[in-house]
Amino acid sequence: MIEENIFFQKNYAVVGNPNSGKTTLFNALTGLRQKVGNYPGVTVEKKLGQFIGQHGEKIELLDLPGTYSLSAHAPDECVTRDVLLGLRSDTPRPDRILCVIDASHLERNLYFITQVLELGIPTIIALNMIDLAQAQGTTIDITKLSSELDVPVIACQANAKETLLPLKIALSRAEITRSSWSQQLPSPWARAIDGVAAIWTHDEEKISQRDPLVRMKSLLLLASPDTEIEGLAKEMNAGSLLGIALAQRSMLDRELPSWREVLVSARYERIMELCQAAQGRTSSTSETMTHHLDEFLTHPVWGWFGFFSVMGLMFISIFVVAAYPMSWIEGAFGCVGNLIREFMPQGDLRDLMCDGIIAGIGGVVTFLPQILILFFFIGLLEDTGYMARAAFLMDRVMSKVGLHGKSFIPLLSSYACAIPGIMATRTIENAKDRLVTILVAPLMSCSARLPVYALMIAALFPAGSVSLWMKGALMMGLYIFGTSAALGFAWLFKKTILRGETSIFLMELPPYRCPVLKHVFLQMMQRAGMFLKRAGTVILGISILLWFVASFPKSNLEKSNHDKSSQLEESYAGRFGHFIEPVIAPLGFDWKIGIGLVAAQAAREVFISTLAIIYHVENDDETPSSLSTTLMKETRPNGMLVYTPLTCLSILVFFVLSMQCISTLSVVRRETNSLLWPLFQFCYMTGAAYLASFLVYQGGKLLGFI
Amino acid sequence: MLRECVLPSMLKGVFMNSSTTFTPLSEAEAGPVLLVERLDGTEQVCRRLREVGFCEKAEVRLLSRGGQIICHVCGTRLALSRKLANKIWVKPFSQTHPLFSQNK
Numbered sequence: 001m002i003e004e005n006i007f008f009q010k011n012y013a014v015v016g017n018p019n020s021g022k023t024t025l026f027n028a029l030t031g032l033r034q035k036v037g038n039y040p041g042v043t044v045e046k047k048l049g050q051f052i053g054q055h056g057e058k059i060e061l062l063d064l065p066g067t068y069s070l071s072a073h074a075p076d077e078c079v080t081r082d083v084l085l086g087l088r089s090d091t092p093r094p095d096r097i098l099c100v101i102d103a104s105h106l107e108r109n110l111y112f113i114t115q116v117l118e119l120g121i122p123t124i125i126a127l128n129m130i131d132l133a134q135a136q137g138t139t140i141d142i143t144k145l146s147s148e149l150d151v152p153v154i155a156c157q158a159n160a161k162e163t164l165l166p167l168k169i170a171l172s173r174a175e176i177t178r179s180s181w182s183q184q185l186p187s188p189w190a191r192a193i194d195g196v197a198a199i200w201t202h203d204e205e206k207i208s209q210r211d212p213l214v215r216m217k218s219l220l221l222l223a224s225p226d227t228e229i230e231g232l233a234k235e236m237n238a239g240s241l242l243g244i245a246l247a248q249r250s251m252l253d254r255e256l257p258s259w260r261e262v263l264v265s266a267r268y269e270r271i272m273e274l275c276q277a278a279q280g281r282t283s284s285t286s287e288t289m290t291h292h293l294d295e296f297l298t299h300p301v302w303g304w305f306g307f308f309s310v311m312g313l314m315f316i317s318i319f320v321v322a323a324y325p326m327s328w329i330e331g332a333f334g335c336v337g338n339l340i341r342e343f344m345p346q347g348d349l350r351d352l353m354c355d356g357i358i359a360g361i362g363g364v365v366t367f368l369p370q371i372l373i374l375f376f377f378i379g380l381l382e383d384t385g386y387m388a389r390a391a392f393l394m395d396r397v398m399s400k401v402g403l404h405g406k407s408f409i410p411l412l413s414s415y416a417c418a419i420p421g422i423m424a425t426r427t428i429e430n431a432k433d434r435l436v437t438i439l440v441a442p443l444m445s446c447s448a449r450l451p452v453y454a455l456m457i458a459a460l461f462p463a464g465s466v467s468l469w470m471k472g473a474l475m476m477g478l479y480i481f482g483t484s485a486a487l488g489f490a491w492l493f494k495k496t497i498l499r500g501e502t503s504i505f506l507m508e509l510p511p512y513r514c515p516v517l518k519h520v521f522l523q524m525m526q527r528a529g530m531f532l533k534r535a536g537t538v539i540l541g542i543s544i545l546l547w548f549v550a551s552f553p554k555s556n557l558e559k560s561n562h563d564k565s566s567q568l569e570e571s572y573a574g575r576f577g578h579f580i581e582p583v584i585a586p587l588g589f590d591w592k593i594g595i596g597l598v599a600a601q602a603a604r605e606v607f608i609s610t611l612a613i614i615y616h617v618e619n620d621d622e623t624p625s626s627l628s629t630t631l632m633k634e635t636r637p638n639g640m641l642v643y644t645p646l647t648c649l650s651i652l653v654f655f656v657l658s659m660q661c662i663s664t665l666s667v668v669r670r671e672t673n674s675l676l677w678p679l680f681q682f683c684y685m686t687g688a689a690y691l692a693s694f695l696v697y698q699g700g701k702l703l704g705f706i
Numbered sequence: 707m708l709r710e711c712v713l714p715s716m717l718k719g720v721f722m723n724s725s726t727t728f729t730p731l732s733e734a735e736a737g738p739v740l741l742v743e744r745l746d747g748t749e750q751v752c753r754r755l756r757e758v759g760f761c762e763k764a765e766v767r768l769l770s771r772g773g774q775i776i777c778h779v780c781g782t783r784l785a786l787s788r789k790l791a792n793k794i795w796v797k798p799f800s801q802t803h804p805l806f807s808q809n810k
Contacts, residue, residue, distance in 0.1 A: 069757045071753070105781040107759070108782050111757065261752075294770075294776070298785075300772045395773070395785075405774075505787035506754065506786045506787075507785045508785075509776065
């Protein structure tokens with residue numbers, strides 16, 4: 001029997017506290033053999049990975065969202081609870097569990113782990129970050145811990161591959177016994193659980209009242225808050241459950257008034273006993289290192305100094321360092337374009353290739369280095385533990401607008417892309433705060449705006465006229481403008497349509513760690529892949545479509561004299577541009593920019609590829625030059641320059657504020673589960689963008705700028 | 707049900723005698739080990755606090771106090787708002803405890 005079992009595929013669910021290094025361990029075990037999907041109905045990422053066990057069998061790992069307790073609060077914690085209880089129809093209940101514990105925070109981690117042990121599923125504990133615990137002067141008696149909890153406990157370091165072998169061997173074990181750990185509760189509690197558990201045993205005779213799953217379900221149902229008990233009972237789907245549970249609760253109220261406190265404190269009491277037996281402390285060096293760093297980095301004055309240094313460094317690297325690889329990519333696309341121009345016969349197909357596809361895709365892919373650097377910094381900040389400090393500092397600012405520091409992390413991620421940012425709002429427990437954060441997140445300047453900013457700044461300051469630092473400063477100014485707008489609107493929404501109390505601010509400050517570069521790079525590559533995929537699909541499609549509407553119908557004049565300017569004007573795109581020109585003229589935009597703006601409604605970076613296509617179509621392009629120099633030569637019919645500093649500024653302001661991203665709107669629709677909110681978001685942002693651009697352009701004109 | 711007793715400051719004296727003094731965590735002394743005595747606030751807030759380690763009789767150390775406070779509970783550094791810290795009533799814990807005695 002056991003012999004056969006060895007070769008069977010084993011399925012583990014990976015669970016643990018947030019910051020326990022769960023995802024790092026998951027990545028280290030499975031490497032790139034991962035599948036990222038979604039749980040239907042909620043947008044919580046479902047990550048599956050696998051590796052080959054000691055007997056050549058497949059071992060599949062399911063990475064569940066981190067949580068502090070099985071009594072769930074936030075939507076992603078509910079997923080963990082529901083999967084472990086077997087309440088999700090899309091994900092089978094795991095047959096084994098891998099619990100990840102942060103060895104340096106044993107007491108806290110054990111709260112959740114002991115709950116998991118009571119589920120009656122065979123479990124292995126990975127005692128992660130054992131090096132960190134040792135550096136802190138904590139020694140853990142692993143044998144003692146293992147025998148007390150009655151499960152295999154294996155020490156490891158997720159960031160050091162050589163320590164993972166014992167864990168892999170343990171995961172390949174044919175048989176793992178169920179832990180006999182159980183939490184003793186005072187007799188009224190035990191009776192209440194018996195009472196609720198009777199429902200299940202009554203329905204199905206096979207299930208015994210001692211069944212650990214049934215007991216845990218009953219316990220969680222009894223302990224859930226008044227507002228959630230009804231929903232949970234429905235989810236557990238057992239006839240008269242709610243009534244029985246409420247009756248048992250009123251019994252508890254009578255016989256054990258402090259029943260809620262007892263539930264948590266009884267568990268902690270046993271954990272404390274366990275820790276005293278299995279854990280010894282000497283001196284702590286790493287703890288004091290974290291303490292000293294925090295004295296500076298969370299200081300009311302010096303903390304901001306550190307914060308702005310980190311942010312400043314990030315934005316300067318995005319602008320200065322990325323300039324080199326960007327020029328290489330630009331050069332490469334130029335070369336390919338020239339080659340095709342040389343070797344293909346003249347005709348529409350050649351034009352489509354050069355002016356449509358190469359120009360469109362090239363214009364966007366050029367910005368890949370900047371996006372990579374941005375994700376590199378965000379990954380680094382998360383991995384070192386500084387992100388939590390940034391959120392801590394920002395709490396002072398955020399609380400002024402009625403949000404708390406936790407909202408800062410989604411907003412900071414939105415600098416990279418609003419989509420992961422909006423998905424990160426799931427950790428915010430208060431529904432109104434979460435909605436406000438979702439509504440303002442797209443105002444944070446995302447990486448798709450970066451190409452537009454870079455191009456407009458290049459057009460604003462011709463090469464050599466100002467230093468790179470100056471351009472960096474203007475770039476940072478745009479980011480600050482977007483951020484202030486986000487905070488301003490958050491304040492407005494909290495005051496008006498989403499009025500409510502500021503929710504509690506409670507956040508873990510993980511100890512500082514040396515970042516795992518492999519992990520950071522893995523994340524960077526995943527994001528770069530997503531960006532390139534978009535460039536290969538959405539942007540490619542729009543590029544071809546745009547080339548078509550900008551080239552057809554063919555102008556009659558074309559045959560006689562190659563007047564490409566009138567060709568564009570008579571094309572579908574040109575006609576449409578002229579049609580909307582009256583609306584955007586007060587902002588200083590001409591009809592060509594209008595075409596770009598309309599195309600950019602799909603995705604902001606399309607603005608660049610559109611301009612590239614428009615001006616390639618228009619100019620007889622025998623000597624390709626970079627887009628920004630083409631822009632600077634562009635004139636209006638009356639001979640004046642189109643891209644004056646004022647127009648560039650007006651475009652910049654418009655792009656900072658406007659909502660031009662179909663993907664974001666669809667994610668907002670999924671996350672808020674309504675059409676109203678994405679629609680509202682689109683209207684308020686576009687309205688604000690129009691108004692602000694109008695003020696900038698008309699105000700600038702009044703002040704005498706051109 | 708949970709007692710929702712927010713003590714008016716004038717009543718605080720009732721709980722004060724020579725050996726024990728209850729204070730909200732936000733006003734406690736930074737440094738020494740403190741003992742959580744009672745939690746105020748709604749059921750949900752209390753449950754959250756208990757789960758991250760602020761259960762009754764838990765040991766806490768206050769590390770810093772600014773707009774928000776940072777404290778050490780259950781082996782973890784936690785940041786919380788002043789408003790929340792007001793809901794956690796603590797008293798000094800003079801007795802040396804095996805987990806913290808060597809830690810200073």
